[in-house]
Amino acid sequence: MLPTEKLYYQDAYLREFTAQVTSKTALADGKFAVVLDRTAFYPEGGGQPCDLGTLNAAQVIDVRTINDEIVHTTAGDPGDGLLTGRLDWRRRFDHMQQHSGEHILSGILLANYQAENVGFHLSPASCQIDVTLPSLTAEQATAIEDAANAAIFANLPVTGRFVEQTDLSAYRLRKEPGKEFLQIRLVSVEDCDCCPCGGTHVSRTGEVGLLKIRSWEKRKQNIRLDFVCGGRALDDYRQKHELARALSSRFSAPVEGTLAAVERTLEKLAATQSQLAASRKSYHEELAARLLAEAANHGSGDLPVISRVFVNYSAADLQDFAARITAGGAICLLAADDNDGGRTSLLFAAPTATPLPMNELLKQTLSPFGGKGGGNALSAQGGLQGGDAEIILSSARKLLELKKQE
Ligand SMILES: [Zn+2]
Missing domain, CATH: 3.10.310.40 (Diaminopimelate Epimerase; Chain A, domain 1)
Incomplete structure (x- = not known):
């Protein structure tokens, strides 16, 4: 049987597709494990969580690569033959914004601080990278954030391509591939970053919108940076703006005078x-x-x-x-x-x-x-x-x- 065609590599913006069921297994609790001849559902991997959505009327609750097959777990029977798959696009685009932002940030950290990205964690609650930095000051964090946003505002092209191992020397890679391979996928952000990656990305950095480093902490000999991109940065700004407005109104002070008003109140x-x-x-x-x-x-x-x-x-x-x-x-x-x-x-x-x-x-x-x-x-x-x-x-x-x- 041919391996599943990975539609998400041909077009990361494909939200709806049709595909043939090549195998379907009933699981416990009314669930099914479904393999298709082609799919736009990204399986969990490389720090990026899987896509969710539907196959016909059945909810897709998990997508994983198992023994080189992309297995969709559905909450009910999606049917047989030709199916229509629809992605939860909000979720997927959020992952693309965070993951592309992560590449930009990592490229800048390596170029400007010789710091390597040694861990990536993306979840609905947070987006974090571990980098080989002994310490990080607030001034450095601001400079890194400024450089990342300059790359975003420059709207640079982001491209994914498969290359042969023998052609790899032509690229300046942020990190070496972890193992031997026939073909490997490289994702590059023009003038900023190039590294092996199997994830889905935006096509130009402008779509990342904004990158904000929220906090960082020492993690063994590394620094763990927590950041948000795109829609998450907007949500974060909105939440903090509402908080600032509520505090300003509660303390009857302009937003910029709230901290002084809080300090006076605490002193009293x-x-x-x-x-x-x-x-x-x-x-x-x-x-x-x-x-x-x-x-x-x-x-x-x-x-x-x-x-x-x-x-x-x-x-x-x-x-x-x-x-x-x-x-x-x-x-x-x-x-x-x-x-x-x-x-x-x-x-x-x-x-x-x-x-x-x-x-x-x-x-x-x-x-x-x-x-x-x-x-x-x-x-x-x-x-x-x-x-x-x-x-x-x-x-x-x-x-x-x-x-x-x-
Ligand atoms: Zn990646």
């Missing part, structure tokens, strides 16, 4: 937080003194117990208050109600060992309410979603009382 917030912390400390000091004095008046020899519910308190606030109570020689049972999240936090602390250790008291208190916590004999912390803080603390007091009576 930090100042307010430190004022609040300072006034809470002096409140804690007075309150602890008053409660300890009251508890001492009712003292009967055992450690006095002070319990209190606070609203919108952080763990640090609770700890500050607990430290003052235990320093005054009393057991404290504290709860904080978080009005926003509906969470109740608990902090139990004792100045010395007690018949019922604090972690045990917390465990027994929380068990009917379904919360979690831990700690040691002198201090335990925990919490639960929802719950009435007053009821929880009174149950803890009762448990302590019971233990005392044992």
